[in-house]
Amino acid sequence: MPRIIKHPELRREELLDHAQALFLTHGYDRASLNDVIAAAGVSKGAFYHYFASKEALLEALAERFARQALAGVQKIVDDPDLDPLGRLNALLATSRQAKIETAAEAWALFATLFRPENLVLFHRINLAASKSFSPVLVEIIRQGIEDGTFRTFDPEGVADVVMQFGLATHDVTAKALAGGSDADMEIAIDALEKRVRLYEIALDRILGLPDGSIRIGEPGFVRAVMTARRDSPAAASKVRGM
Amino acid sequence: MPRIIKHPELRREELLDHAQALFLTHGYDRASLNDVIAAAGVSKGAFYHYFASKEALLEALAERFARQALAGVQKIVDDPDLDPLGRLNALLATSRQAKIETAAEAWALFATLFRPENLVLFHRINLAASKSFSPVLVEIIRQGIEDGTFRTFDPEGVADVVMQFGLATHDVTAKALAGGSDADMEIAIDALEKRVRLYEIALDRILGLPDGSIRIGEPGFVRAVMTARRDSPAAASKVRGM
DNA sequence: TATTATACCGACCGGTAGTCTATCCTCAAG
DNA sequence: CTTGAGGATAGACTACCGGTCGGTATAATA
Numbered sequence: 020m021p022r023i024i025k026h027p028e029l030r031r032e033e034l035l036d037h038a039q040a041l042f043l044t045h046g047y048d049r050a051s052l053n054d055v056i057a058a059a060g061v062s063k064g065a066f067y068h069y070f071a072s073k074e075a076l077l078e079a080l081a082e083r084f085a086r087q088a089l090a091g092v093q094k095i096v097d098d099p100d101l102d103p104l105g106r107l108n109a110l111l112a113t114s115r116q117a118k119i120e121t122a123a124e125a126w127a128l129f130a131t132l133f134r135p136e137n138l139v140l141f142h143r144i145n146l147a148a149s150k151s152f153s154p155v156l157v158e159i160i161r162q163g164i165e166d167g168t169f170r171t172f173d174p175e176g177v178a179d180v181v182m183q184f185g186l187a188t189h190d191v192t193a194k195a196l197a198g199g200s201d202a203d204m205e206i207a208i209d210a211l212e213k214r215v216r217l218y219e220i221a222l223d224r225i226l227g228l229p230d231g232s233i234r235i236g237e238p239g240f241v242r243a244v245m246t247a248r249r250d251s252p253a254a255a256s257k258v259r260g261m
Numbered sequence: 262m263p264r265i266i267k268h269p270e271l272r273r274e275e276l277l278d279h280a281q282a283l284f285l286t287h288g289y290d291r292a293s294l295n296d297v298i299a300a301a302g303v304s305k306g307a308f309y310h311y312f313a314s315k316e317a318l319l320e321a322l323a324e325r326f327a328r329q330a331l332a333g334v335q336k337i338v339d340d341p342d343l344d345p346l347g348r349l350n351a352l353l354a355t356s357r358q359a360k361i362e363t364a365a366e367a368w369a370l371f372a373t374l375f376r377p378e379n380l381v382l383f384h385r386i387n388l389a390a391s392k393s394f395s396p397v398l399v400e401i402i403r404q405g406i407e408d409g410t411f412r413t414f415d416p417e418g419v420a421d422v423v424m425q426f427g428l429a430t431h432d433v434t435a436k437a438l439a440g441g442s443d444a445d446m447e448i449a450i451d452a453l454e455k456r457v458r459l460y461e462i463a464l465d466r467i468l469g470l471p472d473g474s475i476r477i478g479e480p481g482f483v484r485a486v487m488t489a490r491r492d493s494p495a496a497a498s499k500v501r502g503m
Numbered sequence: 504t505a506t507t508a509t510a511c512c513g514a515c516c517g518g519t520a521g522t523c524t525a526t527c528c529t530c531a532a533g
Numbered sequence: 534c535t536t537g538a539g540g541a542t543a544g545a546c547t548a549c550c551g552g553t554c555g556g557t558a559t560a561a562t563a
Contacts, residue, residue, distance in 0.1 A: 030541090052520060062543045063521080069541095073520065135384075142380050175452075176459040183425050210417075217418040217467075224466030225459075272510090294551060304512045305552080311510095315551065 031069045034059050035083060038076055043128070046136025047077060081143035089151045096155055103163030104232060110159070111185065111235045133190060145186070153178055163226070170227030180225060184218045188235065204245065212241045273311045276301050277325060280318055285370070288378025289319060323385035331393045338397055345405030346474060352401070353427060353464075353477045375432060387428070395420055405468070412469030422467060426460045430477065446487065454483045 037058040041050035052073050056066050070076045095101070095109040132141040156178040163169035171177055215235050222233040279300040283292035294315050298308050312318045337343070337351045374383040398420040405411035413419055457477050464475040 051518080053518090064523090064542050064544070067521075138380060138384055142377070171459075173455050173459050176456045179429065179456070180459070180463060183429060187421065187425060213415050214418050214421070217413075217415050217422070221422060221463070221467045225463045293549080295549085305514095306512050306554090307510070309552075 030061070030065070034061065034066065034069060034076070035080055039080055042077075042080070042137065042140050043131045046134065047139045049136060077140065077143055080140070081147040084144045085147035085151050088148050089155075092152065092155060096159070103159055103166065103168050104228070106159050107163070107181075108234050110156070111181070111233065129190075149182055153182065156181055160226075168228075171225065177225060181222065184222060188215060188218060208242050208245055212238070215241065272303070272307070276303065276308065276311060276318070277322055281322055284319075284322070284379065284382050285373045288376065289381045291378055319382065319385055322382070323389040326386045327389035327393055330390050331397075334394070334397060338401070345401055345408065345410050346470070348401050349405070349423070350476050352398070353423070353475065371432075391424060395424065398423055402468075410470075413467065419467060423464065426464060430457060430460060450484050450487055454480070457483065 034055070038050075038055045041054055041058060044050075045054075052063075052066070055076075056063060070079065092110060095106060098106070098109075101109060131137060132144065153175075157174045160169060160171075160174040160177050160181075164171065164174060169177075219233045219235050220230055222228075223230050226233070276297070280292075280297045283296055283300060286292075287296075294305075294308070297318075298305060312321065334352060337348060340348070340351075343351060373379060374386065395417075399416050402411060402413075402416040402419050402423075406413065406416060411419075461475045461477050462472055464470075465472050468475070
């Protein structure tokens with residue numbers, strides 16, 4: 020019985036990887052700790068050496084997600100060529116920045132997260148993400164208010180609303196992706212496109228901008244994301260990079 | 262060992278009551294089935310005679326909540342003296358309609374629901390409620406679009422946004438209520454009041470109304486609700502009537 | 504009164520998250 | 534090169550969980 024000892028950090032990361040895969044496919048509740056350690060080829064003792072509990076594992080997973088998501092966003096925030104509106108748009112339309120395939124995978128991830136048995140997982144990630152995401156948004160909005168681009172008060176409130184819309188867009192997209200037939204898909208695409216336009220206008224008006232200023236995605240991007248996903252359904256297994 | 266047989270309906274209702282109390286205080290996951298049946302003074306066999314599973318119990322609980330909430334709303338919808346804007350306002354400001362104490366209890370309920378361990382419970386209730394709530398909202402908005410009050414498209418989308426804002430208001434209030442010291446409370450009240458004003462303006466603009474049309478609550482209602490709650494902290498235990 | 508359906512009981516089951524003690528491995532101090 | 538301290542790992546074990554099941558008492562029906 021050889022006892023392989025890897026670099027501890029790697030072990031921890033490996034545990035997270037396998038947990039992520041299992042939680043995303045079967046849900047946090049239904050994937051047992053035994054499943055996780057079996058998949059990772061690790062004993063109970065080893066697991067509890069790295070994590071205090073199953074909950075703690077989930078927490079760590081959420082943190083990792085949030086860290087990765089924030090890293091992708093930071094580039095936009097640091098870009099000196101962008102004005103506040105440009106920054107906000109870039110932030111909302113990350114699917115435009117990234118290659119469509121990558122975006123599709125992110126959507127697919129969200130689709131699995133939104134499955135009801137992943138509620139807990141989704142909520143944790145959401146919480147962790149918004150904790151690091153929100154200050155960035157607030158800062159951008161504050162800048163915009165200062166230089167007169169945005170005409171509103173309460174930057175935190177607006178940031179909240181922006182986040183809500185962002186999540187709601189994910190939500191409705193994910194549900195469409197999760198749902199079944201091609202015919203349904205067509206209807207869902209139309210509805211979603213319409214919904215996104217509404218969110219754009221809503222944000223325009225909340226921020227005191229002329230209609231058409233906020234662009235979550237160019238017309239047709241919903242269809243592009245959707246079909247890209249259908250053509251490569253591997254997605255969920257390799258979302259690691261997000 | 263006397264075997265007391267009550268009216269079956271009552272037994273079921275009693276089970277729901279005790280489950281509600283336990284779920285709200287300890288959370289769905291942490292309150293075990295044994296706890297519930299012990300509290301209700303009922304055997305396992307009896308429980309499984311009334312409910313197929315613990316999940317089913319939760320489902321039933323969510324349904325009961327939704328039914329009660331909708332009943333309160335129906336009066337507003339059926340009021341022939343109200344125009345679409347009036348109806349929407351009445352809907353958003355149910356805390357104005359009801360007595361403050363009752364409202365405070367409702368808030369307190371939400372406060373407990375938003376506790377992370379009640380995620381599942383909250384989600385179910387939310388789902389059940391919005392399933393019956395959403396069509397009502399859509400209908401009101403459609404009426405408003407038709408008679409020219411609201412200038413927007415995609416009633417379903419707007420309804421969605423309204424629901425989001427409604428829930429977000431609950432959310433932020435609940436968090437404030439849940440949080441601790443009196444000093445914190447003062448800050449929270451100010452922040453919340455500001456947030457509510459923002460939501461009002463946001464809805465005004467989304468619906469193409471002049472600023473000030475939507476009234477979630479008159480100035481100071483946040484403080485009223487908050488203090489009313491602090492003065493009678495029984496709340497969570499007798500939310501039954503909601 | 505006999506029969507059937509409903510309401511109820513509680514021992515039991517497989518599986519769960521988490522604990523504990525013992526053992527192994529690494530690496531720094533001597 | 535030896536040693537020993539502490540980090541890392543193993544896996545049997547525990548308490549408890551949701552759910553099942555065979556059986557019993559009560560109510561409804563005939």
